[in-house]
Amino acid sequence: MARHFLLSAKARTLSLAAILRMTDDQAHAAFVAIRWADNGGEAFCPRCECTAVYTYAARRIWKCKACNHQFSVTSGTIFASRKLPIRDLLAAIAIFVNAAKGLSALQLGRDLDVQYKTAFVLAHKLREAIGAGQASAMLSGHVEVDGAYFGGSVRQENRKEDRKDRRLAQNQTGKRQVVVVMRERGGRTLPFVFRAEADAIPTIRDRVATGTTIYADEAASWDALHARFETKRINHSIAFSDDGACTNQAESYFSRLRRAEWGQHHHISGKYLGAYAGEMAWREDTRRQANGVLHQLAAAALGHGVSRVWAGYWQRGRA
Structure with a gap:
């Protein structure tokens, strides 16, 4: 009897263990390759789209030769103003993708060793990126x-007659x-x-x-x-x-x-x-795809602008 695809090795194209073994440089390089995949993994200015940029040796940022705009791999994306290391963001996406029936913020926070509030906002940012891809879809057939x-x-009353x-x-x-x-x-x-x-x-x-x-x-x-x-x-x-x-x-x-x-x-x-x-x-x-859809979700997140709902969510007095 043929094995179900999701039980096969071909369905496991993403390894959380491999992500956690990455160095900071390797994780950063993975993010760069995902964000600027349409330019061969080479950074370009998110403001004027000029491909001529300076690379800083001391920090992982670039400067546009045309408009002098300085930017990082997460500038202008849903991960802008991040405090978590990029490797942790990759791990969060991997954990999120592997959860077949969703992932609670409490569990994500425990896995990443971050506060519940941090995990809650991070998970909702990923959901916002997912929703943006559904915003203009049309169905047919x-x-x-x-x-x-x-x-x-x-809540039901204690006594049956009530x-x-x-x-x-x-x-x-x-x-x-x-x-x-x-x-x-x-x-x-x-x-x-x-x-x-x-x-x-x-x-x-x-x-x-x-x-x-x-x-x-x-x-x-x-x-x-x-x-x-x-x-x-x-x-x-x-x-x-x-x-x-x-x-x-x-x-x-x-x-x-x-x-x-x-x-x-x-x-x-x-x-x-x-x-x-x-x-x-x-x-x-x-559901029928290999868990390498991490790259699909990461690309959606890095292609999404700064969230107007979740950026500074807890600083606006939410409880």
């Missing part, structure tokens, strides 16, 4: 659509949100957060190309899709799949997101639900 609700639950039906709106906190996912069969996964499933219809129309076949369940929220798309529905109370009509790939995504919430994070704040949803979409899209 065969797309599955489904929604799942998160948050808004209240307990309430938490499925009813009057017995919820009002913070309940729905993650609606659009998943292209054999392609990309795009999640969005709304107050109700019906609110997702305009976004689906914007992100799914005309002529696409959409697969959805029997929820009334998706009735409006028939006006624009060929829509095939599946009644889950009767069957999970019927003549090709199913939402199994969308359910697979929600399975990973639920397990990340229950097993790793235990609680996901509604404010950042979209960031976690985007992370799980990226994990689903790369």
Whole structure:
């Protein structure tokens, strides 16, 4: 019997041990090669894009000959103003990539021997870089659509006679949100957060190309899709799949997101639900790839500008 790809040696193209054995110079060289891969690994000015730069011998920085701008390998990226060594950043990305169902900030902080706050912000910076790659994606072909609700639950009463039906709106906190996912069969996964499933219809129309076949369940929220798309529905109370009509790939995504919430994070704040949803979409899209996708994530992070959300997050009085 053939071995599953993820169990084979070909799936292990990234070694955390190898990263931790790197010297500072080797880690820096790896970052340089990733950031300026389109220039053969040679640094160029991030401000004016001039390729003529001076290299400083005493410090790992460059100076542009055209505009005199001094920059480092992390200048103008999501890692700007870093305090962690570059080797630790590489190790953090490797640990993040290898976590199949997400990674808690507490665990990342323990692995890197840094404060919880440092690990929390670092993980969210990586999620922001992932989300930037999903911002303008369009889906086509065969797309599955489904929604799942998160948050808004209240603690049950001790005695059975005092307990309430938490499925009813009057017995919820009002913070309940729905993650609606659009998943292209054999392609990309795009999640969005709304107050109700019906609110997702305009976004689906914007992100799914005309002529696409959409697969959805029997929820009334998706009735409006028939006006624009060929829509095939599946009644889950009767069957999970019927003549090709199913939402199994969308359910697979929600399975990973639920397990990340229950097993790793235990609680996901509604404010950042979209960031976690985007992370799980990226994990689903790369689930069949070797763990060398570290380079893909590192490139996304180094290609992303300075975060306006997470730069100085704790200095703004967050608690």
